[in-house]
Amino acid sequence: xxxxxxxxxxxxxxxxxxxTDVANGPGIRVSLxxxxxxxxCRGCFNSEAWDFDYGQEYTEETERxxxxxxxxxxxxxxxxxxxxxxxxxxxxxVLRLLRAVRKQFPGKDIWCYTGYGYEKDLLCRGTxxxxxxxxxxxxxxxxxxxxxxxxxVLVDGEFVEGQKNLSLAFRGSENQxxxxxxxxxxxxxxxxxxxxxxxxxxxxxxxG
Ligand code: SF4
Numbered sequence: 087x088x089x090x091x092x093x094x095x096x097x098x099x100x101x102x103x104x105x106t107d108v109a110n111g112p113g114i115r116v117s118l119x120x121x122x123x124x125x126x127c128r129g130c131f132n133s134e135a136w137d138f139d140y141g142q143e144y145t146e147e148t149e150r151x152x153x154x155x156x157x158x159x160x161x162x163x164x165x166x167x168x169x170x171x172x173x174x175x176x177x178x179x180v181l182r183l184l185r186a187v188r189k190q191f192p193g194k195d196i197w198c199y200t201g202y203g204y205e206k207d208l209l210c211r212g213t214x215x216x217x218x219x220x221x222x223x224x225x226x227x228x229x230x231x232x233x234x235x236x237x238x239v240l241v242d243g244e245f246v247e248g249q250k251n252l253s254l255a256f257r258g259s260e261n262q263x264x265x266x267x268x269x270x271x272x273x274x275x276x277x278x279x280x281x282x283x284x285x286x287x288x289x290x291x292x293x294g
Contacts, residue, residue: 098122098179100148101132101141101169105155111197111239111256113162116155120144120180123170125201129247131258135169138176149183156191163195163238172200172208177229184236195238197256204242204265204276208234237267239279 099121107117122138123130134140142148156164164187171180184196202208208230234240241257241264249260256264264279 096144096146096149096179096182098144098176099139099141100144101135103148103152103155106161107165109256110165110167110199111163111195114160115163115165115197116152116161117165117167118152118183119167120169120171120176122173122175123168123201124173125170125244127201127245127247129250130245132169138173140169144179149186152183153186153190156187156194161194163197165197165199167199170201171198172202172230172233174226177233181229181233181236184233188236196236197239197241198233198237199241201244202242204240204263204270208240208242234267235271240265240267 101119101121102117103119104115104117107115110117119132119135119141121135121140123132123136126133126136130136152164155161164183166180166183168176170176180198187194187196200208241262243259243262246259246261250258251260254260254262263276266277266279269277
């Protein structure tokens with residue numbers, strides 16, 4: 087598989103970086119909210135970030151800032167959300183960040199939030215390319231798969247207002263799933279985390 091040159095992979099805007107986030111995954115996390123999303127879910131909490139030009143330009147300095155923020159021992163991991171990290175316009179830059187995080191912090195976990203469906207959009211190369219307006223090439227699919235291989239948990243699916251549930255942890259509507267990506271890829275079937283009702287403490291190692 088041919089990797090993109092890191093120099094041309096930085097091309098994205100972002101809305102915000104939270105350096106001590108406790109809402110988007112277990113523990114204290116660094117969260118990156120990217121700009122740009124084509125899903126346009128009714129009731130979206132972050133509709134200003136639908137615009138790919140919203141917020142600030144993501145630069146190599148931004149990446150360094152995120153890596154620095156991840157360094158303290160009390161930071162459990164990185165969450166990437168938006169906006170839509172898996173849009174073809176954002177995916178290359180997100181992948182570059184994930185590669186760097188995996189290299190520098192192999193003990194930290196990585197969560198990603200996407201409006202796309204794990205099986206129907208991301209694992210299915212034809213459907214994903216068409217729906218996500220990717221270029222439909224092998225490279226497009228390979229990039230998607232490399233992002234997936236970097237993840238611990240993928241929270242998938244659009245926000246569905248009719249299934250909104252404020253008691254859910256780490257997700258907004260009932261249809262969204264917490265997918266254990268490593269186990270899913272290893273076993274060739276979708277493995278979801280247990281629901282938050284079964285999460286004993288939402289902290290430490292107890293969330294799985
Ligand atoms: S996928 Fe997320 S950011 Fe995009 S419209 Fe839906 S809720 Fe909003």
